[in-house]
Amino acid sequence: MDAVADEQRGLLTRRQCLEAGLTRKAIESRLRGRWVGVHPGVYQTRPGRDDWWTLALAAHLACGPQAAWARHTAAYRWGLVSSPPRRVELMVPQGHLVAAPPGCVVSRSRHLDERVDPLRWPWLTTVEETILDLAERGTLDETLSVLGRAFQRRRTDEDALLRRLAVRQRHPRRALLGLVLGDVAGGAESAMEVRYLHDVERAHALPSGERQIIIDPSGRQRHDVGYRAQRVLVELDGRLGHEDRGDRVHDGVRDRRSASRGWLTVRAFWTDVAGQPCHLALDVGAVLHSRDWTGVVRPCRRRDCAVRRSAHQGGGASPL
Numbered sequence: 001m002d003a004v005a006d007e008q009r010g011l012l013t014r015r016q017c018l019e020a021g022l023t024r025k026a027i028e029s030r031l032r033g034r035w036v037g038v039h040p041g042v043y044q045t046r047p048g049r050d051d052w053w054t055l056a057l058a059a060h061l062a063c064g065p066q067a068a069w070a071r072h073t074a075a076y077r078w079g080l081v082s083s084p085p086r087r088v089e090l091m092v093p094q095g096h097l098v099a100a101p102p103g104c105v106v107s108r109s110r111h112l113d114e115r116v117d118p119l120r121w122p123w124l125t126t127v128e129e130t131i132l133d134l135a136e137r138g139t140l141d142e143t144l145s146v147l148g149r150a151f152q153r154r155r156t157d158e159d160a161l162l163r164r165l166a167v168r169q170r171h172p173r174r175a176l177l178g179l180v181l182g183d184v185a186g187g188a189e190s191a192m193e194v195r196y197l198h199d200v201e202r203a204h205a206l207p208s209g210e211r212q213i214i215i216d217p218s219g220r221q222r223h224d225v226g227y228r229a230q231r232v233l234v235e236l237d238g239r240l241g242h243e244d245r246g247d248r249v250h251d252g253v254r255d256r257r258s259a260s261r262g263w264l265t266v267r268a269f270w271t272d273v274a275g276q277p278c279h280l281a282l283d284v285g286a287v288l289h290s291r292d293w294t295g296v297v298r299p300c301r302r303r304d305c306a307v308r309r310s311a312h313q314g315g316g317a318s319p320l
Contacts, residue, residue, distance in 0.1 A: 007121075009054040010046030011038065013061050038062075039101045052084045059088045059104045060122045067092050068116045069124035070107065071133050078127050079153055080134075080146045091115075091125065127155045128164040135173050141274070143173065144180065144191035192236045193224055195273050196280075201225075203300035204281035204307055207293060209234065215263060221254065226263075230291035233258055233265045234284060236273065264291070278306035 001020045005012055017027050031037060036044045039062035044054075060067055069077055072085035087105050092098055094110040109115060115129040125133065131150060135143040150156050158181050165177055183197055193211065201209060213226030213233070225234040235251070255265040266287055272280040278300060285297035299308035 005045050008061070009057055010044055010049050011054070011058055011061055012043050012045055014041040014043070017043075055103070056084075056088045057122055059101045060090060062101045063090050063092055063098045063104075063106060064096065066096060066112070067098070067106075067123065068112065069122060071125075071130065074124040074130040075134055075146065077124050078130060078150075078155055080127070080130065080149050080155070126164075128161050131156070131161065132164060132168060132171060132177075135177060136171065140176075141191045141195075143177075144194045147180070148190040148193070190236070192270060192273055195277070196225065196234070196236055196268070199277040199300075200273065200281045200284065204278065204285070205295065205298035206281060206285060207288065207295060215258065215261060221257075223254075223258070223265075227288060227293075230288045230293050231263045232284075232287055232291060233263050235265055235267045237267055237269050276306070278302060278304075282306055282310060 001012060001017065001022075004016055004020075014027065018024075027035075027043075030045075031043065034045070034047065036047045038044050038055075038058040042058050042062045044058070056069065056073060060069060067090050068074075069089070070091035071089040072081060073089045075081045076084050087103055088101075089105050089107070090100075091107050091109055091112055093112045094108045096108065098106060100106040115125050116123050117126045124130075127150060131146055134146055138146070161181055162178070165171060165174060165181075168174070171177070180194055180198070183194055197211075200206065207227055207229070209225040209227050211225060212222045213228075214222055215226065215233075223233045224236045226232070227234075235254075237251070251267070255267075258265050264287065266284060268280055281297055281300075285293075285295075288295075297307050299305040299311070
């Protein structure tokens with residue numbers, strides 16, 4: 001029992017106690033002493049442990065041996081989200097009757113066995129199933145951010161996700177995920193980069209940039225997007241990694257060193273990529289034109305596309 005409790009952050013279930021040889025009276029005696037009931041049939045044998053992981057595991061045990069962490073709880077366990085969810089999300093087999101413990105949400109699946117990672121305890125959905133589950137209800141940015149982090153941390157790959165997506169024929173974002181998976185796996189490693197690729201570059205007929213480009217002879221420095229023919233870099237500065245003075249100084253050093261090799265750096269932020277992608281396309285197109293790109297920035301499908309307005313006002317598609 002001590003060995004099991006060690007593996008379960010001090011927690012034991014009534015079933016485990018009975019299987020180990022304790023009588024019902026012995027369990028009740030311990031509950032009158034040091035043990036604390038966390039949920040019906042789940043006991044904390046080492047009181048004082050109330051961190052998130054312990055509470056999440058207690059909920060897991062309360063739902064039975066076939067339960068598994070799912071959605072945001074599984075995503076946190078896989079390192080795909082940075083903060084623990086407010087509510088523990090669990091999945092149980094279809095037809096399994098269980099009351100959701102306080103602070104928990106329980107869903108059911110007819111295919112739970114094939115969706116759970118068999119090599120990890122506590123049981124949780126595989127990283128691929130976790131990503132697809134989150135994509136069903138999350139926003140587009142949240143979905144792309146989770147995808148980016150999964151590829152950055154080498155939790156999965158494009159083929160594994162596409163195989164699971166093929167099984168889930170009714171997934172509400174099946175078409176979109178099929179579209180972006182290749183881009184993410186190919187180097188567009190954040191929601192911001194994927195949005196730049198689709199909403200700025202492709203939507204406005206800009207040339208195809210190279211993702212995670214390396215121009216440093218040492219090969220140690222990567223840049224978000226690069227246009228080799230024009231020697232132009234586009235750095236996409238999201239909130240993370242660009243929050244303090246030290247980060248801005250580091251960015252400045254990178255830009256100066258790129259300039260010393262003949263590369264011009266354009267920096268864009270979330271407000272540009274998500275809020276004004278058409279204006280950003282105009283600006284990037286103008287910079288590329290200044291470096292001998294001969295293409296034309298095209299209006300996208302947005303009714304208020306700034307490229308279209310610029311052309312109507314006589315400024316041309318890519319004013320310098």
